[in-house]
Amino acid sequence: xxxxxxxVGEVGPIDYLVVEFPGNRMTGEGFPILVxxxxxxxxxxxxxxxxxxxxxxxxxxxxxxxxxxDGRLDLAVFEGASSGLLGQDDLEEAGAALEPGSSxxxxxxxxxxxxxxxxxxxxxxxxxxxxxxxxxxxxVDALEAIEAAH
Numbered sequence: 509x510x511x512x513x514x515x516v517g518e519v520g521p522i523d524y525l526v527v528e529f530p531g532n533r534m535t536g537e538g539f540p541i542l543v544x545x546x547x548x549x550x551x552x553x554x555x556x557x558x559x560x561x562x563x564x565x566x567x568x569x570x571x572x573x574x575x576x577x578d579g580r581l582d583l584a585v586f587e588g589a590s591s592g593l594l595g596q597d598d599l600e601e602a603g604a605a606l607e608p609g610s611s612x613x614x615x616x617x618x619x620x621x622x623x624x625x626x627x628x629x630x631x632x633x634x635x636x637x638x639x640x641x642x643x644x645x646x647x648v649d650a651l652e653a654i655e656a657a658h
Contacts, residue, residue, distance in 0.1 A: 520623030521639070522554070525615045526602045532560065532611045542615075554591040555616040559599045559606070567603030569596075570611065591616070 527538075545551045558570040593616055602614050 518623055518627050520619040520621070520626055521636075522616065522618050524617075526605060526612050527615070528606050528610050528612045530607060530610050532609065534611060534613070550619075550621045552618040552620055553615065554618060555594045555614070557594050557599065557614045558611060559603050559614060560611040561603050561606040561608055563608045565608055567600055567606075569599050 542553075546553060559567055560570050561567050594614060598614065602612055606612055
């Protein structure tokens with residue numbers, strides 16, 4: 509195990525995202541915010557990779573240099589953001605979720621902001637038995653249904 513994870517008791521929750529860009533239209537608008545989250549110590553990027561699904565359904569990994577060649581995106585800050593956790597099987601799995609003619613960013617990150625809380629729970633004998641995310645659209649739908657019922 510790498511030095512940065514020697515004390516697992518101090519590691520925050522690890523999450524992943526696969527964000528699809530239909531029609532390969534990645535504007536890069538979210539990247540400065542991602543950099544800000546890292547700079548403020550809220551998250552640590554463990555892996556960041558990109559994948560493209562061609563119209564024929566074939567899936568290929570993309571290098572950051574492939575995305576910045578037109579000069580529109582400056583992703584140099586993400587060069588080397590790889591712990592080796594993501595492999596070809598992960599690219600294929602992410603690609604299976606994509607529509608043909610789309611690309612995606614795959615991000616694995618540690619929630620540094622939650623590390624002290626998670627460590628305290630572990631020291632107290634607690635253990636995670638379930639975790640998940642509620643999609644924003646589901647939350648909005650549930651709140652609208654509650655409002656409509658009153």
